[in-house]
Amino acid sequence: MDIRARMDQLVEELDRHNRLYYEQNAPVISDWEYDVLFRELEGLEAEHPELARADSPTRRVGGAPIAELVPFVHEIPMLSLQNGFKREEPDTDPWIDLRDFEDRVRRVLGGDAPATIAYVVEPKLDGLAMECVYEDRRFVRGGTRGDGVVGEDVTHNLRTIASIPKELPPSAPARLSIRGEVLFDLPGFERMNAAREAAGERRFENPRNSAAGTMRQLDPRSAAGRPLHFYAHSAGGLPLRLASHHELLTRAAEWGFKVNPLNRLCNGIEEVIAAVADLERLRVDLPYEIDGAVVKVDSLALQDALGFVTRSPRWAIAFKYPPPTARTRLDSVLFSVGRTGAVTPVANLAPVRVGGVTVRNATLHNEHQMTRVLGLRQGDLVEIRRAGDVIPEVLRAVDEPGRDARPLVTYPEACPQCGAHLVREPNPDDPDKVLIRCPDKLACPAQARGAIRHFASRHAMDIEHVGEKIVDQLVTHGLVRRPSDLYGLTKEALVGLERMGDLSARNLLAAIEASKARPLDKALMALGIPMVGESTARDLGRHFGSIDAIMAASIEELTGVYGVGENVATSVRAFFDEPGNVEEIQRLREKGVQFPATARVVNGTTFAGKTFVLTGTLPTLSRDAAKAKIEASGGKVTGSVSKKTDYVVVGADAGTKLEKAVELGVKTLDETALLALLEGAS
Ligand code: IVH
Numbered sequence: 001m002d003i004r005a006r007m008d009q010l011v012e013e014l015d016r017h018n019r020l021y022y023e024q025n026a027p028v029i030s031d032w033e034y035d036v037l038f039r040e041l042e043g044l045e046a047e048h049p050e051l052a053r054a055d056s057p058t059r060r061v062g063g064a065p066i067a068e069l070v071p072f073v074h075e076i077p078m079l080s081l082q083n084g085f086k087r088e089e090p091d092t093d094p095w096i097d098l099r100d101f102e103d104r105v106r107r108v109l110g111g112d113a114p115a116t117i118a119y120v121v122e123p124k125l126d127g128l129a130m131e132c133v134y135e136d137r138r139f140v141r142g143g144t145r146g147d148g149v150v151g152e153d154v155t156h157n158l159r160t161i162a163s164i165p166k167e168l169p170p171s172a173p174a175r176l177s178i179r180g181e182v183l184f185d186l187p188g189f190e191r192m193n194a195a196r197e198a199a200g201e202r203r204f205e206n207p208r209n210s211a212a213g214t215m216r217q218l219d220p221r222s223a224a225g226r227p228l229h230f231y232a233h234s235a236g237g238l239p240l241r242l243a244s245h246h247e248l249l250t251r252a253a254e255w256g257f258k259v260n261p262l263n264r265l266c267n268g269i270e271e272v273i274a275a276v277a278d279l280e281r282l283r284v285d286l287p288y289e290i291d292g293a294v295v296k297v298d299s300l301a302l303q304d305a306l307g308f309v310t311r312s313p314r315w316a317i318a319f320k321y322p323p324p325t326a327r328t329r330l331d332s333v334l335f336s337v338g339r340t341g342a343v344t345p346v347a348n349l350a351p352v353r354v355g356g357v358t359v360r361n362a363t364l365h366n367e368h369q370m371t372r373v374l375g376l377r378q379g380d381l382v383e384i385r386r387a388g389d390v391i392p393e394v395l396r397a398v399d400e401p402g403r404d405a406r407p408l409v410t411y412p413e414a415c416p417q418c419g420a421h422l423v424r425e426p427n428p429d430d431p432d433k434v435l436i437r438c439p440d441k442l443a444c445p446a447q448a449r450g451a452i453r454h455f456a457s458r459h460a461m462d463i464e465h466v467g468e469k470i471v472d473q474l475v476t477h478g479l480v481r482r483p484s485d486l487y488g489l490t491k492e493a494l495v496g497l498e499r500m501g502d503l504s505a506r507n508l509l510a511a512i513e514a515s516k517a518r519p520l521d522k523a524l525m526a527l528g529i530p531m532v533g534e535s536t537a538r539d540l541g542r543h544f545g546s547i548d549a550i551m552a553a554s555i556e557e558l559t560g561v562y563g564v565g566e567n568v569a570t571s572v573r574a575f576f577d578e579p580g581n582v583e584e585i586q587r588l589r590e591k592g593v594q595f596p597a598t599a600r601v602v603n604g605t606t607f608a609g610k611t612f613v614l615t616g617t618l619p620t621l622s623r624d625a626a627k628a629k630i631e632a633s634g635g636k637v638t639g640s641v642s643k644k645t646d647y648v649v650v651g652a653d654a655g656t657k658l659e660k661a662v663e664l665g666v667k668t669l670d671e672t673a674l675l676a677l678l679e680g681a682s
Helices: 003-023 031-047 096-112 186-198 207-215 220-224 245-254 268-285 300-306 367-373 445-456 468-476 483-488 502-517 520-526 534-544 547-552 555-559 566-577 579-590 623-632 656-664 671-681
Strands: 071-073 082-085 118-125 128-135 138-144 150-152 176-184 228-235 264-267 290-297 316-320 325-337 343-354 357-363 381-385 393-397 423-425 435-437 611-615 636-638 647-650 667-669
Touching: 003 031, 071 138, 082 096, 096 268, 096 290, 096 300, 096 316, 118 228, 118 245, 118 268, 118 316, 128 207, 176 186, 176 207, 186 207, 186 357, 207 220, 207 228, 228 245, 245 300, 264 268, 268 290, 290 300, 325 357, 325 393, 325 445, 343 381, 357 381, 357 393, 445 468, 445 483, 445 520, 483 502, 483 579, 520 534, 520 547, 534 547, 547 566, 547 579, 555 566, 566 579, 611 623, 611 656, 623 636, 623 671, 647 656, 647 671, 656 667, 667 671
Parallel strands: 082 316, 611 636, 611 647, 647 667
Antiparallel strands: 071 150, 118 264, 118 290, 128 138, 128 176, 138 150, 176 228, 290 316, 325 343, 325 381, 343 357, 381 393, 423 435
């Protein structure tokens, strides 16, 4: 048999077994037999790399890591949905937002509205929006939603997801872009956490964030081992004629996509309301997370007639459910020490399932919240809430007999990590909220760990392999006390650590070495100056051009930087006035960290010195995205229009800023013109 034909045959065989295994949970061959086929294909691909198929199952379970995430441009922007909520006010119809939605649909359609409008009600899956693109019926690439126009290409990770078909049947259009949601299944998530714990790894707290983190990994092997699924829910432009959304869903299922079984076709808004209410009841028992229901007008002709407002279609609405809550017992309160020494209270709870996920910890925010707002007592029964992206929080303590007799929970006097006497710093913004800090920056292992983790993190020096576990080990073994110590590590010292082989040690050292050349703004961010995040670091870097200039800047000079106010300026000045910090920078430099001086505007220069004001809602770009794009080309975005403004970018429902621009004769741009200018700029 010819080699290509054998390889094709193996791909098909393995795909079939993958489907049986992953999707139907009904394997027909043993793992060993699977491995034999898999190895044969791997061998042939190694011998004939030119014949290796992009959709090969060998790539799916962990192809080669990619070097970096690259942008993924959506041919048709991925829009978002307007939100509706259940009303809790007395004398108000709880479903008023859904009825308003139907009224609006009818108003816009006018005489074209049918007597009964058909809708599809779908669970609003709490995952990550993705687009999967097919050419010649093969999955060729996929990316995240990003700002709706440009996301990140995560094809390598999407390939590992069994429920994303890698090849479509002949009945499917040759070119197709299917959109949907990537999420964890909750039983799988719990199993994965149990396995992680058994292996001494940190538990993942939040399925959505973990899915996002997994999809952004450069090495697809992480994604390959995790229980991720893709549910198709829409298409990016349809290359075939269909009459309705439900028909699209039916077809998508025929083409091999996973389509949510709870999607329901409804006639009229009353059926919609019943379906939305049903979903809310079912929600707690679903094996994945949903945060609402999506209601879509079914007829594609009506969808066309309804069109869009700004960034959302008029034919759909997201009806959000309140975040799930649960009650459980407080075991103890743990005082966690952050990288700046701030001590925050965390509730240790009897494990409880909230919205399908087991919660063991919840934040108590600060002393004020813990003692004044909650009045927390030892052994309290507490109500907690887990909302989408945020850390679970304790909402209140439940009153019960005998509660008053139990002791209040109080802050410790000494740092739980190093024993130093804690200091209380008044919070200038809110006298009720004092900051409680451990003052011992160097001796406190918690602060050292936090500072080093921050230093190495993706938004800072981006040192691969220096994750939480490694940092913990480095600090515990006394190998590293401050970030500059990273640059003095040797292979000999590293191989003594748990699970650290020769190769890992070499990789780690290479990653540390590579970080020496990180740009000024990243290195600045890495220092962990209080109140200096990514964007402030970038502004400072651009404005001053060198670390020496920033270190020498007065408060007045610092506040001259766009986006830097009095508080930030004071914090920056105070940081560089502390001899310990200056010494650490000196040490970093001696070890070879370059803080490379940047041209005073780093990226583009076309907009250098130009000031923009944004007003109204742009059709596809969010405000943040527009701002980021302008800034990346050297421009500044300010809040109000003056004679000094160069351009006002105008979206829908623009108000007085547009009037002001006209009055002052400032040039105006719409989104298209802005994007065209930006295109010219890059
Ligand atoms: S349809 C134009 N259907 O919700 C509307 N979106 O704000 C296209 N989402 O991030 C989206 N479940 O990815 C649609 N059944 C569903 C959904 C869903 C979750 C997400 C979507 C987007 C957000 C919309």
